[in-house]
Amino acid sequence: MPKVPKWVADVLENVFSGFNRKVIVAEINHLHPFIKTIKFRGDLSGVNFKPGQAISIRVNETNFRNYTPSFWDSENGVFEVIFHLHGNGPGSSYIDGLELDDLVNIVLPRGLDLYKKEYEYHFFFGDETTIGLFKSLKQVIEENGQNYIGILELNEDTMHYELKTRYGLDIVSSSINKAQNAISFLQNLPDRVWELWQNGSFYLMGNGRSIQNFRKALKEKGVNSRNIRTQPYWVEGKIGL
Template sequence: MNIIKKKAIDMMERKLSRTGHVLEVRAWDPATFFEIDLHLPGLNMEKWQSVQHMKVKVGDYAYRDYTPAMWDAETHTCTLLVNSSHDGPGSKWASSLKKGDAILYLGVGSTLHKPVEDRSLLCLGDSSSIGHFLALQQLAKGKTEVYGAVSFSEVKHMEAFKEYFITALQPVLEKRWDISLLSWIDEQPLEDQCIYITGHIPTVTELRRHIRKREDFSGTIKAQGFWA
């Protein structure tokens, strides 16, 4: 990174960065997935109507987007759910956090994903999508059903997901050279469905292409890739 770009980022951080604090960190077994409870003083969560994303500083001149989930507007708290199985600054950041640490972020912004009233929401994604789908579920509570499937590479992570969260999302096991979510969606009716697909970008692309070829599909697809 050149000097000019570094200076621009330094200036942006000084003007826009906000501070939060880590309340608790829970590692799943194996420790390649983390629940990170945060206190974000001053952040107004009451008006959130769509899934949000936080641009979090994870290293020198390095930022990653994470979804605040399971938030409490009164206490200004939320949880980030981070898949750290892929090597990179975000994974190293998540695995190094401990209670009491300060975090820096450049604000919180809306995504295009939000509940659609009077239509159930079918969600498909890998474990990097958990926070996104749980946020969608929180927004949809009392309005419509959120269901679907989340793929995992670890059996123990599937078990933890079923134990820790109350959700209609079903965990499925990833198999090498196979997109397990394709098999799952082939068992579902797709007439007039509102489908949300997130996670690994090539998988998102393949799932969207596959669904659009289905003769019974007559709904909408809202896709968002997280990583390649």
Template sequence: MARVPRFLADYTQRRGFTTTVVSAERPSPGLLRVTFAGEDLRTREFSPCDVTAFRVAANDFRHYTPETPDPDAGTATVLFHDHGRHDAPGLRLIESLEPGAELDWCGLASARGFRWTSPRSALVMGDASTLGLMAAMAGRAEAEGSRLLAVTEVHEPDAEYVRKLLPDAVVLLSAEEEGAALDAWLVGTPAKEEIRRLAPEAVYLAGHGGSIQRQRQALRTLHGLDRRTIRTQPYWATGKTGL
């Protein structure tokens, strides 16, 4: 993730808003959920693809998607993936948060090419780093009466919880290679039948950058989806300083 000059990081943080940590919990071994509270969370409009940035160093930020905003209560949760690399600046920050701690949210918006457009049917695919995004999409799709198919790959210790979090999702067990479980699902008969029935107006691919490229190709060549319906948002890449 690109670093920015310190003066620009300072400016970005000043334009944000301050929240207070209400709670921090671990619903399963590889997931962390933090609940934030703040007056700005009462007035902000949330969209499922929105991201905020947390400052993790003098010139560095990490971006995350709110999971469950509650404007009436002035709270929002963020679901983080504990990828086990505890030297990563994002995870180091999140694990340090305790109730009462303050944290600035630096912006809240969707990327231009990765927005929720209220499709009548949508497909979202990704790894454990995208579970907050999927939960946000599932909530919005239900509220709008849309059909959503979420397909994710997670490590086995987290699978039971993820199936409760996303009861209508296809939950696959991660293989050694990133994205391999999703790749295998895409070439199988169940995927062909489910995607055909869904006829997605929009497809959202997020998470591991290399996996997204393979999934996009498979959706176009094996499933005949129009490239214009596919939106992508890489969260991390192999070999780079991660979340």
């Protein structure tokens, strides 16, 4: 969500107060100096969360930021978000400063239900900003006895984060030509693997330019557009996607 004047932010909070909940920071873990997991607790009754939906947090007087939960349990009033602290922006500063027992006002989850339960095979492509979404999708895919593979395009400062052993994802480094290394990985998949996944469901998330390039590569390999789900989280030089 883009930056807005303070009075507009105040009005939005009042108009949509029925969709707001106050939650407590219940647990904090640093998986990496730039990757922070926070567990929140509060009244989540009546919320029917679906993987891929996002909450919104007002991070200062004029800025809101959207975050995709990695875990959600309405019955027990708990959810988790994996935050990528990518710089000195207002979102990163706010999240980095959160401490145990802090009170946070969130806008309840909204957005599309990304998970396509009718598919047996699921393919995920993303970056540091999409780890939480992947974890959420992974849970429901495994609950339904289905299969997944995935590629994460990571910056140098997060390349050593143990995502492959933790989640079974393959890791490639980011490059000037967005998704170039991920596309090379895709093109080198064994034929027997591609035969299974080419008609599956593809989830392309994270950087807008990486998504665009990877989607083009998938279509060149014969993947139908209706099998590809996309959600850009950020683009260089732009704020508030």
